[in-house]
Amino acid sequence: MRNLVAQFDDWAERLRTIPHFELAEQILDESGYTAMWQNDKSPDSPGRLENLKELVRSMEEFETLGGFLEHIALVMDRATGDDGEAVSIMTLHSAKGLEFNTVFLPGWEEGLFPHQRSLDESGRAGLEEERRLAYVGITRARKRALISVAQNRRIHGLWQSAIPSRFLDELPADAVEVKDTGSSYGGYGYGGGAASRFNKADPFDSVYETPGWKRAQAQQASRKGGGPMTIEGDLVARSVDLGGSSSAYTFGDRVLHLKFGYGTVSGVEGNKLTIDFEKAGRKRVLDSFIKRG
Numbered sequence: 001m002r003n004l005v006a007q008f009d010d011w012a013e014r015l016r017t018i019p020h021f022e023l024a025e026q027i028l029d030e031s032g033y034t035a036m037w038q039n040d041k042s043p044d045s046p047g048r049l050e051n052l053k054e055l056v057r058s059m060e061e062f063e064t065l066g067g068f069l070e071h072i073a074l075v076m077d078r079a080t081g082d083d084g085e086a087v088s089i090m091t092l093h094s095a096k097g098l099e100f101n102t103v104f105l106p107g108w109e110e111g112l113f114p115h116q117r118s119l120d121e122s123g124r125a126g127l128e129e130e131r132r133l134a135y136v137g138i139t140r141a142r143k144r145a146l147i148s149v150a151q152n153r154r155i156h157g158l159w160q161s162a163i164p165s166r167f168l169d170e171l172p173a174d175a176v177e178v179k180d181t182g183s184s185y186g187g188y189g190y191g192g193g194a195a196s197r198f199n200k201a202d203p204f205d206s207v208y209e210t211p212g213w214k215r216a217q218a219q220q221a222s223r224k225g226g227g228p229m230t231i232e233g234d235l236v237a238r239s240v241d242l243g244g245s246s247s248a249y250t251f252g253d254r255v256l257h258l259k260f261g262y263g264t265v266s267g268v269e270g271n272k273l274t275i276d277f278e279k280a281g282r283k284r285v286l287d288s289f290i291k292r293g
Contacts, residue, residue, distance in 0.1 A: 007030070007031070011023060011026075011027055014026070015065065019060075020059060020062075020064060020065035020068065021056050021057075021059040021060045023065075024055070024056050024059055025056050028052055028056075033052075034049070034052060037049050037052070053156065057156075057157050088100070092133040092134075092136055092137045093133070097140070098139070098140065098141070098142045099140050099142075100140060100141060100142065101141070101142045101143045101144070102141060102143060102144055102145075102146070103137065103138075103140045103141035103144075103145045103146070104145075104146050104148070105137050105138070105145055105146065105147045105148070106147075106148045106150075107148075107149075107150065107153075108134075108147050108148070108149050108164065108165040108167060108168060109149055109150060109153065109162040109163060109164060109165055110162070110163045110164070110165055110166065110289070111162070111259065112153070112162070112165075113130065113133075113134070113165050113167070114126070114127055114130035114131070114165065114166070114167070115130060116259075118130050119284075119285070119286065120283060120284050120285065123272060123284075130167075131167065131170075134165075134167045147168070149162065149164045149165070149168075150162050160259070161258065163258075246270060246271065247268050247270065247271045247272075247273060247287040248287065249265050249268060249273055249287055249290075249292075250265065250268060251265055251266065251267070251268060252264060252265060253265040253292065254292070254293040255273075255275060255290040255291065255292055255293050256290060256291055256292070256293040257275070257277065257283075257285060257289060257290050258289070259280075260275075260277040260279070260280035260283055260285075261277055261278060261279050261280065262277065262278050262293050263275040263276055263277035263278060263280075263283075263293075264276050266282070271286055271287045271288070272284055272285070272286060272287075273285055273286070273287050273290070275290070
C-alpha cells in the first residue's frame with residue numbers, strides 16, 4: 001500500500017510539469033495495466049489495447065485533465081439519465097430482433113466494414129461473417145435503416161481515405177433510397193482519378209456484373225425520366241467470389257495498395273494474394289484492392 005500511495009503522489013507531482021495525456025500514458029505503463037493486456041491471450045485483449053490508445057488520444061483534445069474529466073462527467077450524466085427519449089448505442093454483435101423503428105449504421109467502408117483483419121485472417125469465412133453482421137444490423141430496423149460512409153476517417157490519430165463498403169453494392173435496389181449529400185469524391189481513389197459508378201450522370205452505367213447491380217441497372221432503366229439516384233463515393237473494389245476466381249497478378253509483380261503502400265507479390269491463391277510490402281510487411285489481400293506499381 002505504501003508503494004501504491006507513493007506512486008499516486010509521484011503522478012500528481014508530474015502533472016505539474018508534463019501534459020496530462022503524456023501522464024496518462026505513463027500511468028498505464030508504470031501501473032502494469034498495458035502490460036497485463038499485452039500478455040493476455042484472450043480475444044478481447046487487442047480491442048482493450050486499442051481502447052487505451054484511443055483514451056490517450058481523446059485526452060489530447062482537452063487543455064487540462066480537469067476539462068477532460070468534466071467532459072466525461074457530462075457524458076456519463078446523459079448516459080445514466082432515464083428521462084425522455086434517447087439514442088441507444090450498441091455493437092452489431094449485441095443487436096437482435098426488430099428492436100427500433102430507425103437504425104443508424106455508420107462506417108460502411110472497405111477496411112472497416114468488412115474489416116480488413118477479418119479478410120486477411122479468415123478469407124472467405126471472414127467476409128461471410130461480416131456480411132452476416134451487415135444483415136443483422138439492417139434487420140434491427142422496423143421501418144428504416146440509414147447507412148452512411150465517411151470520405152475521410154481519423155484512425156489512430158491519422159486521417160485516412162475511405163471507400164464505400166462492397167456491401168452497399170449488394171443491397172436490393174428496390175428497397176433503397178440513395179441520397180447525395182452535395183459533396184463528391186470526384187477524382188478520388190487510386191492514382192487520384194479512379195472512375196466511380198457513384199459520380200456519373202447515370203450512376204448505373206458501369207461494368208459491374210454482380211446480380212444485385214444488374215437488378216439495379218434494370219430498375220434504373222425502367223424509371224428514366226424521374227431523375228437518377230446518386231450517391232457520393234468511389235467504390236474501386238467490386239464484390240468478388242473469394243473461392244474460385246483467378247488473379248491477373250503473378251509471383252514477383254510489383255503492386256501498390258492504398259493503405260499498405262508498395263510491395264511485391266510472393267504468392268497467389270485465386271484472387272487472394274500474399275504480398276511482401278516494403279513498410280507493412282507480409283499481408284494477404286484481395287487483388288481488387290491493389291493496382292500495378
